[in-house]
Amino acid sequence: MIAFINQVPSETKIKKQLRKIIFGQNMFCPHCNSRQVYRCESRYRCRKCRRPFTLLSGTWLKDMKLSLRTFWALLWCWTQKVPVLQTIKLCHVSEKTARHWFRQFRLHLPQFEEILEGTAQMDEAYFRSLSLIMAKQQGSRKLAHQIITGNSVNKTEAANFLFQYVQPNTKLHTDGAGIYRSIDQWWPVKHKRDIHSKWEFGLTSEIEGMFGNLRTFIRRMYHHVTPQYLPEYVSEFCLRFSSPKMFSSPLEYLKKSL
Ligand SMILES: [Zn+2]
Structure with a gap:
């Protein structure tokens, strides 16, 4: 029960x-x-x-072999970001079952890609063997991201990201990392940099906040980062941020995923 x-x-x-x-x-x-x-x-x-x-x-x-009520309870937990270990206790299922269904819910999220415009903040984060490039349209819920294999991002990868996700003539705000030096020679953006060693953080505060929230989300909900699932966790996180309505109830999620 x-x-x-x-x-x-x-x-x-x-x-x-x-x-x-x-x-x-x-x-x-x-x-x-x-x-x-x-x-x-x-x-x-x-x-x-x-x-x-x-x-x-x-x-x-x-x-699906679960009873409909157990299924609904698992989906409710997932939409409400109840951690895996709490979900097990609430729904009376094994950790394997909870992780299996949380993964199915992630995998059946709708996919859509955004092109950022206006002002975009861009930054990278590193997770052992993987790197994440992410950009956020300033003052909006629009995000774009890409996972790169390896523990660094080079200028070509940063430029490729811009080609795909950032509209020409966008204002681009980054930190002072070398990969962004003369990035405006690769893609038409109006580039501005924060120099962190000079205590400048204002230009990239929104995207840095997102990375902080992402790490907290993964740790709280899934308890550790499994590199194999990192791309899925990041997609889930981004969609939760950009389309919160879909996660407001099991019903709203099922309307979009069935
Ligand atoms: Zn028939």
Whole structure:
């Protein structure tokens, strides 16, 4: 039995919500799209192709073995950033199950890429064998990021990042790192640098704040950085920042991912 009942609706209510998201007003067969379907005990059947199906047959949740309430509870925990070790206790699942489903939720987030304009702050962060370049459009929720294999970023990689994610004629704010020296000769930006040794931090404070929040997020929620999953953690973090509505409830997440 799931300990926290208020956040998790009844099985009937969950089914009703899933049905609405997946099928809309009218049920149809996920195999042949026929609308001639009927209910057959806990499943559905198609009159045309005669195959049985469930609510989840046509979705990435088709092989799920959890009860719907446990599934909903796990998804609630994940959307609300409940740490893995807390989730285990709340949902009565193993750590392996919690990590498996948190990963599925990450992997089924919608993908979209932003092009930054106006003023963009750009910086790098290092995670053992991986490097992360990230930029934030100043004063907005727009982020762009790229993971680079290896523990350093060179000027070519920094310039490639600009080609892909930063609109020409953007004002670019960075720290004084060598990779940004004459970056405006590689891509048309109006470049300004903070020199940290002179205690200048104002130009890059937003992006540096994001890196701090990213590290805290990973440590709190997943407890350690697994290099294999770092790209997924970063994508999840960025989407949580840019599209907070999607993480406001299990329902909002499922509307975007099913
Ligand atoms: Zn059919």
